[in-house]
Amino acid sequence: MDFTSLEIFLAVAEHASVTRAATAAGRAPSNVTNRVRALEEELGVELFSRQGKKMTLTRDGRTFRSYASRLLALGKEARDALKPSAMPNMLRVGSMESTAATRLPLVLQAFNLAHPDIAVRLTMGSSEELTRAVLAEEIDCALIARMPADIVDARSEMLDDLDAEPIYEEEVLIVLPASHPPITTVADVRVTSLAALEPGCTYRRVAETWTRPAGSIRTTEVSSYHAILASVAAGDAIGVMPRSVFDLMDWPGAVRIHPLRAVQTLLVCRKGSRSPAVEILHQAMLANPGPSAR
Template identity: 50%
Template sequence: MDLSSLEIFRCVAEEQSVTRAAARLQRVQSNVTTRIRQLEDDLGAPLFLRDGKRMTLTDQGRDFLAYAERLLALAAEARQSLHPDTASGPLRLGSMESTAASRLPIPLARFHRDFPEVELRVSTGHSQKLLGEVLDRQLDCALIAHPDILRAEPGFEATLERGLCAEPVFREELLLVLPANHPPVARPEDVRIRTLAGFARGCTYRLLAERWLAGAPLAVQEVGSYHGILACVNAGSCIGVLPRSVLELQRDMPGLQVVPMLEVDTLLIWREGYATGAFRRWREILAARP
């Protein structure tokens, strides 16, 4: 098992094709096929199901891909650490949906302009998912909601003690949004609709809304986007919670009742000791934001 074999394996897994992987890697197909077979022989397990020219991962292949990703990421980090003043190589950034939409377009554009040699990869998810991916080396850093909010969640405190660093970069005002015809709300007890439109469990903002509205039973309708949350609210069947910065991005929205809830920090988190040149420049750009 070597890094070259892992890179070939990952590429075939992503492309689901030896032909496409060979073209992407600029190798002949026979070489890619041979290296995959050698890797399977070395591991003593089939990594792919072969259906004609289509290659799909077996269960063992999916498990091994996670390890391969971590090994390749660690190797890239090791290379970059030897040149801390040079911004190059990959930087894998995770972000909450709201932060990616409302806070990152300008910093990302500036970073790409100033450091074109960096291969910046951005993915989104809820805070707990992103935190786990940083710990597992699937991400190099992530923007999540302030972890103090989640300390009461089972296992979260222990997770924070496993070598993570963090610094606040944004401050968000969370808003409860209700249909326009809902009676005025001054406190949680005034909310009559008991269905919350929100993201899957693990979303900090959903957790905050559930706690704020904890005085009576609350159902949750899970949706996959803030547009979905607002659609449910406009339909009159749900309430929702979102940052003011996200609501200000919406145009031609029908009237909604908006109730300020609280302010929450967004943190940049990373593994202790992670200090590549690309990451250092990313931190500088976030710190220099207007």
């Protein structure tokens, strides 16, 4: 089995025709026939069902097509990785505001020291925006918050098309006014407003899922974590943010906190397209985890 045989196999699978596959591959049809036959003999299965002139993939053929595609992609990635020019001079990274503020400074410092020749362009956004940007190839990778499995969300399906690896774990907090009595459940909340970031924010979605049983708590959208704390400190709202962000902000005595749940931060990139630069950034993240969830 070699890459040429895999390419010919995929061409026949795509065109459902030896002749058209041969034309596309720039080879004689007999060569295509021989290559496919040899592949079938080697694997010990029929990859195509020959119905007259029509070549259709068998069940085994469909299974093998998936592997053939991945093997070719992996081969290309390996060749690209060995080229001196493989390292891009620009790495486009997406991050949530919270992660950029609490985790990335040390990571980017380490990355820049190791690779001063690669510029990093940081794009901020919600987890939903960043996921779409990775899928659209607008950025190379992103740090997003994984929606907990018990919360139904269309974003979970988008992850099927991405390589996702847990990098950090954030403790999500409900922030209450200092004057508010301590709470154990959402039923204890005495205000009617939840200050949170944009709708695509996973932490907002987690908090809204938590407040839903109360029925009377509306979400007020604000533009920053400082604005969330300001709203809470004013006494008429609760807010949501990760503990790592809360610990960075100095609001002594103005608020109290209620731990909600842990949410994973994922490093995502398109399936099979993790570049050497992204891998270097990944290693920098593992070496510089920043504040840990409590």
